[in-house]
Amino acid sequence: MMNGEMKTIQTSQFRILIAEHSGMCFGVRQAIETTEQLLAKKPATILGQLAHNLTVKSRLTAQGATTGKLEATDAPTRHVIITAHGAADRDRKRWREAGYQITDTTCPLVKVAHTKLARLVSQGYFPVIIGKEGHVEVRGLQGDFPGARVVLSPEDFSSIPSVKKLGVISQTTQPIAKVRLLINELRRQRPEVEVVFHDTVCHPTKDRQTSLEKLCQASDLVFAIGGKNSNNTAQLAKTAVALGCPARHIESPEEIREEWLRGIGTIGLTAGTSTLDESVDAVVKHLRFELYRREVSPSSRARVSH
Ligand code: SF4
The missing domain is CATH 3.40.50.11270 (Rossmann fold)
Incomplete structure (x- = not known):
């Protein structure tokens, strides 16, 4: 088990680990x-x-x-x-x-994505965005480059026309490992095409993904905390599962079910780039005090003493 720079909180029931990089960017x-x-x-x-x-x-x-x-x-x-x-x-x-x-x-790092795609287009590359169709950041990029194709899986490549030069950037919050796999696959499928990729995944997203890998190695269960419509929080939960760690995307501690915690020794916490510190604190507080209170509530004690 690794515990790098993670913050550790020991409760009566669990060890809670908080990822080195997590939460609001x-x-x-x-x-x-x-x-x-x-x-x-x-x-x-x-x-x-x-x-x-x-x-x-x-x-x-x-x-x-x-x-x-x-x-x-x-x-x-x-x-x-x-x-x-x-x-x-x-x-x-x-x-x-x-x-x-x-x-x-x-965000200055979203501006970087616009600038890099503009440069590629000015150099004659056909614009491709690795990202989620309909996401507000992607819509902004498409607004500046109306012909751009948006792809998120190899199945989407069929929408890319037959051209000689493709200029690819990524939505800032996509997992970089997934982006690199897609680029490799695109090059494999179109060996005759010059594919230039500019990595525009932002460093806070990369830091959160790297920290998540360490967190997963040390945790029995991971909670990715953030709004249900937060793309990068959803990505953190999905990545944790892909890394082999059970994970739940939660917005608030009220969603935590006690049965999820049965047999769990170490809980890892991470949070998306739009999640407030207070949302993470609320989950920690719930795991430390609310569950503990229930465990030692008068009715529980009465049951134990019988
Ligand atoms: S996730 Fe945060 S740092 Fe990254 S591009 Fe979006 S606003 Fe900027």
Whole structure:
């Protein structure tokens, strides 16, 4: 068992390990900070979900934020906010031309993906995005490069036209191991094509995936904590399972069923890039105190003493 830089908490029932790299990334943190600073001065409309996290959404709503759609053309406030996932330039232009003031919280690492794909296209490569069709970040990239194909498995390669040069980038939150496998497969299937790949998976995502490998080696069960619509939290849970470790994607401690914990000695915790520290703390607290309280509750004690 490995325990590198993981944080360890020993309870009466379990050993809890927290992955070295987990939880909210700098990009989402910055977007929330910028939004809260703006909301302290004026109301604003967030064009989409700032973070795939209901707690963050409620907190910002309480501070005066409304939610709108990036693809829409009107909002109830003069100020609109583009989320860390980014947007297509044509969306920014449309909002600006409609008279709105934009606060753009696009993560610098999402901007890198747009820039790299733009360079590939300018060099004559046909654009391909490894990512989840419909995800807001991918939609932003497709908006800038309308002909781009989005692929997430070898079955999707049939949508890529027969061209001589393919320029490939990845959605920032895809597991890099999966991305590399897809690139290798694409090169294998199209040996006559020049495939240039720019790795745009962000380093916080890579760090979380690497830490997860260590966590899985040391844990009997992993909880990936984050919003149910958080792509990267779902990926963490899927990757853990692929690594051979039972894993559950949970949003809050109330979802934890006691039967999941039977026979479990070590529980590993990781969290997606939009998960608040307090969400992880709530799970730790539940595992340390709530379950313990139940174990030693008066009724349990009465049963034990009989
Ligand atoms: S997941 Fe990566 S790209 Fe997305 S906001 Fe966080 S740091 Fe930026």
